[in-house]
Amino acid sequence: MPSPLIAQLVAEHGYPVLDAQNLASTLESxxxxxxxxxxxxxxxxxxxxxxxxxxxxxxAFPDRFIPMVVDRQLEDQLKLVYDITVWPSLVFLRRGRFLGKISKIRDWSEYMERIPEILDNAPSHNPGVGIPVIDASKEQRHA
Structure with missing residues (x-):
């Protein structure tokens, strides 16, 4: 059960809940x-x-993003995809691809600085997915 403040995001602000039913369509949008x-x-x-x-x-950023509350049942799956290790976290995506994240509560000035930077990023590979890239030339020097 979410806290009343989190429930208010959905009930009063109309923020969608990201759940198993709308996950694919959200990531494809x-x-x-x-x-x-x-x-x-x-x-x-x-x-x-x-x-x-x-x-x-x-x-503060009108029409720049759609806030969504991640369903708690989906968090375990998605925290691996987006490398969430600190709570709470805001993960920014465009066309389902990673732009950046901000974890924990921050000073307002930090949000005002970091969010435009994140929104200007090119979508990239999700941080929790894939095979790490290792520079073979560096590996040979240490062998």
């Missing part, structure tokens, strides 16, 4: 989305702080 990974707000009370800040961020 041309939209820029911000996925809000809350985990358990009782264990990670900063999730409530981010729930208060997220609507303000959406107002």
């Amino acid at each position: 041309d939209s820029t989305v911000v996925l809000f990974f809350t985990e358990d707000p009782k264990r990670y009370p900063e999730s409530n702080d981010v729930a208060v800040v997220l609507p303000e961020l959406a107002r």
Whole structure:
């Protein structure tokens, strides 16, 4: 059960919940989305702080992204895809591809600095997926 502040994002602000039913269509859409990974707000009370800040961020960057709350049942699967190890986290995606993330609650000035940088990034490979690239020339020198 989400906290009242997180539930308010959906009920009052109309933010969609990313769940198993809309995951594929969300990742295939041309939209820029911000996925809000809350985990358990009782264990990670900063999730409530981010729930208060997220609507303000959406107002500060009108029409730049769609905020979405990640269903708790989907978080375990997606935290591996987006390399989420710190809670709460905001993951920015465009056309389902990774732009960047911001974890924990931050000062307003940091959001104002980092979000434009993230939104200007070219979509890249999801950080938790794939095979690490190793420079073979460096490996040979250490052998």
